[in-house]
Amino acid sequence: MLFNYKIRTQTGELLEGSVEASNENVAVETLQSKGYIILSLETADKGILSSDISQYLSKTSNKDVVLFTRQLSTLIDADMPLAEGLRTLAKQVEKPAFKKIITEISEAVESGQSLSIALASHPNLFGSFYIKLVQSGEVSGKLHESLLYLADYLEKSQSINSKIKAALAYPAFVVFALLVVTSIMVIYVLPQLLSIFKDIGDVELPITTRVLIWVTDFINQYLLFIAVFLIGLIIGLWKYIGTPSGKAWLDNFKITMPSLGIIVRSLYLARISESLSTLIKSGVPILDSLRITSELVGNINYQKILLDAEKNVRGGGTISESFSKYIEIPPLFTSMVSIGEKTGKLDFMLSHLSKYYKSESENAIGSISQLIEPILVLILGVAVAILVSAILLPIYNLVGVS
Numbered sequence: 001m002l003f004n005y006k007i008r009t010q011t012g013e014l015l016e017g018s019v020e021a022s023n024e025n026v027a028v029e030t031l032q033s034k035g036y037i038i039l040s041l042e043t044a045d046k047g048i049l050s051s052d053i054s055q056y057l058s059k060t061s062n063k064d065v066v067l068f069t070r071q072l073s074t075l076i077d078a079d080m081p082l083a084e085g086l087r088t089l090a091k092q093v094e095k096p097a098f099k100k101i102i103t104e105i106s107e108a109v110e111s112g113q114s115l116s117i118a119l120a121s122h123p124n125l126f127g128s129f130y131i132k133l134v135q136s137g138e139v140s141g142k143l144h145e146s147l148l149y150l151a152d153y154l155e156k157s158q159s160i161n162s163k164i165k166a167a168l169a170y171p172a173f174v175v176f177a178l179l180v181v182t183s184i185m186v187i188y189v190l191p192q193l194l195s196i197f198k199d200i201g202d203v204e205l206p207i208t209t210r211v212l213i214w215v216t217d218f219i220n221q222y223l224l225f226i227a228v229f230l231i232g233l234i235i236g237l238w239k240y241i242g243t244p245s246g247k248a249w250l251d252n253f254k255i256t257m258p259s260l261g262i263i264v265r266s267l268y269l270a271r272i273s274e275s276l277s278t279l280i281k282s283g284v285p286i287l288d289s290l291r292i293t294s295e296l297v298g299n300i301n302y303q304k305i306l307l308d309a310e311k312n313v314r315g316g317g318t319i320s321e322s323f324s325k326y327i328e329i330p331p332l333f334t335s336m337v338s339i340g341e342k343t344g345k346l347d348f349m350l351s352h353l354s355k356y357y358k359s360e361s362e363n364a365i366g367s368i369s370q371l372i373e374p375i376l377v378l379i380l381g382v383a384v385a386i387l388v389s390a391i392l393l394p395i396y397n398l399v400g401v402s
Contacts, residue, residue, distance in 0.1 A: 003018060003019050003024065003027040003041055003042065003043055004016070004017075004018050004041070004042050004043075005017060005018065005019060005027070005031060005038060005039075005040065005041050005042075006038075006039040006040040006041075007031060007036040007037060007038055007039060008036065008037040008039060009035070009036060009037075014039075015036075015103075017099070017100060017103055018096065018100065019031065024041065024043075027041060028041065034107060034111075060095060060097055060098040060101070060125060062154060062157075062158050063158065064093075064095065064098050065125060065126075065154060066151050066154045066155050066158065068089060068093075068098075068102065069147050069148075069150050069151040069154065070147070070148065070151035071089055072085055072086070072089060072147055073143075073144045073145075073147035073148040073151060074144075075088065075089070076143055076144040076147065077144040082109055082115060082143075083106055083109045083110045086102060086105055086106035086109060087103075087106050089102055090102040090103045090106055101122055101125065104118075104121070104122075105118045105119060105121075105122070108121065114135075114138055115134055115138060115143070116131050116134045116135040116138060119131055119134060127295070127296065128292050128295055128296075129275060129279070129292050129293075129295075129296050130150060132279060132282070132284050132288065132292055133146045133149070133150050133278065133279070133282050133284075134146060134147070134150070136282035136283045136284055137282070139283070140282075140283060146282060149278065149282075153274070153278060156358075157271075160267065160358075160361070160362070160365070163362065163365045164365055164368075167365050167368040168368065170373075171368075171372040171373070171376060174376050174380075175376070178379075178380065178383075182383075185387075186215070186216055186219050186220070187219070187220065187223070190212065190216045191216055191217075191220055193391065194209075194212065194213050194216055194391075205394055206389065206390065206393045206394065208386055208389045208390040208393070209389075209390040209391070209393065209394050211390070212386070212387075212390040212391075247300060248300045248301075251299045251300045251301055252300075252301060254299065255268070255299070255301060255328065259371055260368070260371075262364065263361060263364040263365060263368065265328065266357045266360045266361035266364060267357075267361045268297060268298075268299055268302050269329075269330070269333060269353070269357040270353075270354055270357035270358040270360075270361055271296065271297055271298075272293055272297055272302060272306070273333070273350045273351075273353040273354040273357060274350075274351075274354035274358070275289075275292070275293040275296050275297075276289055276290070276293050276346075276347075276350050277347050277350035277351045277353075277354055279292060279293065280346060280347040280350070281347045281351075286313060286319075286346075287310055287313060287314060290306050290307070290309055290310040290313065290319070291306075291307070291310055293306055294306035294307050294310070301328055302328065305322070305323065305326050305328060305329065308322050308325075309322035309323060318338070318341050319337055319341065319346075320334050320335075320337045320338035320341055323337060333353060333357075336349045336350075336352065336353050337349060337350070337353075
């Protein structure tokens with residue numbers, strides 16, 4: 001259950017918010033354990049639909065985390081105490097869910113916890129990469145710099161994801177529209193139109209018309225079975241992708257599919273190099289950096305490569321030796337890492353690799369539409385040609401005969 005509260009802190013500050021608890025007594029104990037004086041406590045009135053809608057609308061986005069990180073960095077750089085800065089940010093956040101999280105982090109910091117430990121209690125929002133950078137900033141005394149870099153890093157990642165979505169939006173819309181129009185034509189329009197040609201007989205009809213009649217009749221006769229089969233196929237594929245073997249297959253397909261596979265590989269390599277570079281620059285040990293990057297990369301193939309590199313380094317080897325065994329890692333990447341290890345400038349080399357592959361991936365993303373559009377135009381052209389020949393040719397024959 002969700003309870004709305006009004007409380008007074010030990011410093012006399014009035015706060016309002018909400019707390020989740022199994023019953024009112026548990027909610028009271030939770031608030032009192034933090035030293036608060038409860039002024040009022042009421043059950044939150046939530047309708048069946050309104051609760052779901054409000055929860056969806058208040059869902060914390062990556063943009064919210066970026067803004068919070070950048071603002072917190074600015075406040076710390078302005079010599080504002082950390083706990084006060086967190087309280088200030090909590091007051092100005094509009095989304096209730098995120099406001100609650102920042103308030104909890106603020107309370108944890110006030111009770112004596114470090115910021116990294118307080119953030120670690122929300123792993124779905126602040127991952128290990130985020131926590132490690134904050135931790136390194138706390139140790140080095142450069143927390144505001146770490147937070148500022150994190151904000152830039154998250155912003156760049158969001159920008160790349162937005163570009164990918166924008167590049168795929170048009171092709172996805174065209175494919176969806178094509179499927180909808182084709183379904184309407186086959187189910188409602190073509191059966192009535194093609195019934196005219198059935199009375200003529202199959203002898204004089206072009207092959208395209210006969211095929212179209214057969215396909216239309218087949219789909220309409222077994223429409224329910226086809227619909228059930230397609231729905232079952234989609235659900236089965238979705239569940240299979242959720243399994244370890246299915247995810248491994250999908251991750252492997254992403255980097256091996258024609259044309260687009262090169263773009264995806266560049267994105268993964270940019271993510272690996274930038275994450276490793278950032279962690280190493282921040283003073284995170286190389287073994288921890290490899291492990292954290294393996295959690296961030298988002299592809300099982302590259303995750304295994306990074307974990308194998310961690311194992312190799314732990315045994316006294318080098319990262320480049322491990323990378324050289326895998327075709328997923330280009331020779332250029334391996335060579336640059338090897339040079340960085342030999343010269344002691346691994347973070348510098350990784351930073352350059354990150355810029356190179358990020359530039360490659362961004363250029364490639366821009367050309368996704370150019371790669372897909374000709375294919376879509378060709379498919380549409382072939383479909384229209386078949387449809388026109390299947391319908392117009394018999395009409396011309398009929399007119400010619402008459």
